[in-house]
Amino acid sequence: MNSPATDGSGSTTPLSSRLSTQVKRIQPSAGWRALDLGQLVAYHELLFFLMWRDIMIRYRQTAVGVAWVLLQPLLTMAVFSVFFGRLGQMPSNGLPYPLFVLTGLLPWQLFAFALNHASNSLVLEQRLITKVYFPRLIVPVASVLAGVVDFCVTFVLVLLAILWFGIRPSLAILTVPLLVFILLCAALAVGLWLATLNVQYRDVRYAIPFLTQFWMFLTPVAYPANLVPPAYRAWYGLNPMTGVVEGFRWALLGAEPPDWRMMAVSAGVVAVLLTSSLIYFRRMEQTFADVI
Amino acid sequence: MSETALRVQNLGKKYHLGATRQVAVNLRDQIARLSLRGLLKYAERVEKRPTFWALKDVSFEIKRGEVVGVIGGNGAGKSTLLKILSQITEPTKGWAEIHGRVGSLLEVGTGFNPELTGRENIFLNGAILGMRRREIIRKFDEIVEFAEVERFLDTAVKHYSSGMHTKLAFSVAAHLEPEILIVDEVLAVGDSNFQRKCLNKMEAVSGAGRTVLFVSHNMATVLRLCPRCIMLHQGQVLADGPSEEVTRTYLQSGLGMTAVREWTDPVLAPGNHVARLVSVRVLDEAGANTATMEIQSAVGVELTFDALEPGHVLVPSVRIFNEGTVCLFHGQDNEPEWCRKPRPRGRYQCTMWIPGNFLAEGVFTACAGLATLVPEKLHFYEPDAISFQVVDRMLPGGTRGDFQGNYPGVVRPKLKWTTEPLGAPPQR
Structure with missing residues (x-):
């Protein structure tokens, strides 16, 4: 057994062989700062570990565990089918209403989860932010990505449901990754804005549940997009989730293809939101530790 | 090797007092400010906000391989300095230049997740x-062995005792191997055996040619680990050498002395369900509470302590340490009044008297404990509870007499000398 005095020295490899020459200058930053992608790459392992932690602890100490991943969309689908489908006689473009809702819920729940998580992420990690250095962007990005695992599980469930209803998805299914990418960018964009605001104004925390609920009704989850009068369609496309949800129905169920102009508007909106949120985030980043 | 590892020039950090509470209350206020008049008013208020400099014009340079201690009282700016050097917060003025990879340890166990197991937390915390x-994989076994938690590796950390928790957290941190290590007061964890182990580890780290910047309140630790030391006071460097x-x-400035310690919050007070420490004070002969004593x-x-559960025999004790962390003595209350007698519930105040003309000059710390001796049970032990200094102003009647030089000895008792005149010396 090593004595305490030697068990320390055993691990400390001589430094001389791997002295780095990097020089870091710390000084007050002047205003706007560029996005430092190199830093993000250097810290990709931390990103991975934070994501992994989110996934590991999510269903710990729950009785049914990972089954919650499936229960959430299934229960919501049941409620919607009863109230909107059966009682409300909501049109579903000729598709079985439960399937129609389920394919809408699949992207929506990922979006809602990612948005909600990202918005609260910085405040939840305030211990980390005040005690350790790392590119702060990792925190919201990790919380957005952590939802993808749940999504994959639900995706399999939805696919099985589709096959069970006798629908054979076309090659359009290959666009799903692209749609998920747009979705994640949208969630990150809005999530970054809210997370940054949340550092200073905790009002955000209370506003988020309303925001997501409101937003869901603005998105064709429980109803088809063509229910919206044509005059408002262009405006409707400003909601990036409209294109994503419609895109999912097209990709999985072979529903009518989404309005590509609307999709372009959606993508444009996402790009603007994401760029502005990144700029704002970088601007505020250096004050997080002092303000949070 | 006299390359620069760390260079700090005129570093300053300004904080706005009440920045988050008074000025920016909520979003509604912010929105209300969106009018031009509102904006002007806001700018004016921001200008007028009271500010203070947590760090002011701090400059120093550390060579590669140096181990430097940073000392100073509360609010001296130590933590702010470390936070700037760790890139957690930005300076308001000046700059710092760091040559090499920095690892900083401002807190033990940052990011530990109670739901995860010990094994999982090692990876998470390491990252x-x-x-x-x-x-981490390479050092995993070493970390586990150091933390002494092999058996509980796959148990959720929330079921760990607080001691195990800190041990695990510290051993992850202790295996960090940056070129420049920045450490805040984190060695004050765990039991004394583990503290010793941590110190040894730190010594090994600094011995391996790493540059270390180390904040501590414990002078003995600083003396042991750091050949050089920087003293901060109110955000400025007061001494460096x-x-x-x-x-x-x-120590002589009295900045680090605490003549009284009180625990107003019973949750934070040392103790258990049997007894709890309320306060520790140091008194002079006249009963006045002061940190500076005539020799x-x-x-x-x-x-002062509360006996919470009646029926226990409680023995208060005090240990006195000098600056070199030598334990001068351990005193315990064996007076017949309470010796072997169970105490009723209540608040007790006892005082241990060290005679005058006994301690040497210098700074002493007192540790306060309370125990039941049979069967042996320690109810609390508060290290470094208070500190005080003893000064010798060479008043007549002291041990020192007329000697003005460096008077040796860890204690300076006034001892009785006897002399017998034995007549004339024998002739040769």
Whole structure:
């Protein structure tokens, strides 16, 4: 057994062989700062570990565990089918209403989860932010990505449901990754804005549940997009989730293809939101530790 | 090797007092400010906000391989300095230049998740501290062995005792191997055995040629680990030099002395369900609470504690340490009044009196404990509860007499000398 005095020295490899020459200058930053992608790459392992932690602890100490991943969309689908489908006689473009809702819920729940998580992420990690250095962007990005695992599980469930209803998805299914990418960018964009605001104004925390609920009704989850009068369609496309949800129905169920102009508007909106949120985030980043 | 590892020039950090509470209350206020008049008013208020400099014009340079201690009282700016150097917060003025990879340890166990197991937390915490996954895998066994938690590796950390928790957290941190290590007061964890182990580890780290910047309140630790020391006071460098000199300056300035410690919050007070420490004070002969004692004066260390559960025999004790962390003595209350007698519930105040003309000059710390001796059970032990200094102003009647030089000895008792005149010396 090593004595305490030697068990320390055993691990400390001589430094001389791997002295780095990097020089870091710390000084007050002047205003706007560029996005430092190199830093993000250097810290990709931390990103991975934070994501992994989110996934590991999510269903710990729950009785049914990972089954919650499936229960959430299934229960919501049941409620919607009863109230909107059966009682409300909501049109579903000729598709079985439960399937129609389920394919809408699949992207929506990922979006809602990612948005909600990202918005609260910085405040939840305030211990980390005040005690350790790392590119702060990792925190919201990790919380957005952590939802993808749940999504994959639900995706399999939805696919099985589709096959069970006798629908054979076309090659359009290959666009799903692209749609998920747009979705994640949208969630990150809005999530970054809210997370940054949340550092200073905790009002955000209370506003988020309303925001997501409101937003869901603005998105064709429980109803088809063509229910919206044509005059408002262009405006409707400003909601990036409209294109994503419609895109999912097209990709999985072979529903009518989404309005590509609307999709372009959606993508444009996402790009603007994401760029502005990144700029704002970088601007505020250096004050997080002092303000949070 | 006299390459620069760390260079700090005129570093300053300004904080706005009440920045988050008074000025920016909520979003509604912010929106209301969106009118031009509102904006002007806001700008005016921001200008007028009271500010203070947590760090002001701090400059120093550290060579590669140096181990430097940073000392100073509360609010001296130590933590702010470390936070700037760790890139957690930005300076308002000046700059710092860091040559090499920095690892900083401002807190033990940052990012530990109670739901995860010990094994999982080692990986998570390692990644947070900036270790690579491969590095963690390589050192995994060593970390586990150091933390002494092999058996509980797959138990959720929330079921750990607080001691195990800190041990695990510290051993992850202790295996960090940056070129420049920045450490805040984190060694004050765990039991004394583990503390010793941590110190050894730190010594090994600094011995391996790493540059270390180390904040501590414990002068003995600073003296042991750091040849050089920087003393901060109100955000400025007050002294910078060999640790013996700087720690002496610090101690003599009285900035680090605490003549009284009180625990107003029972949750935070040392103790258990049997007894709890309320306060510790140091008194001079006249009963006044002061941190500076004449060498002739008796010194009283007063303990106030609550006996919470009746029926226990409680023995208060006090240990006195000098600057070199030598335990001068351990005193315990064996007076017949309470010896072997169970105490009823209540608040007790006892004072241990050290006679005048006994302690040497210098700074002493007192540790306060309370125990039941049979069967042996320690109810609390508060290290470094208070500190005080003893000064010798060479008043007549002291041990020192007319000697003006460096008077040796860890104690300076006034001893009785007897002399017998034995007549004339024998002739040769």
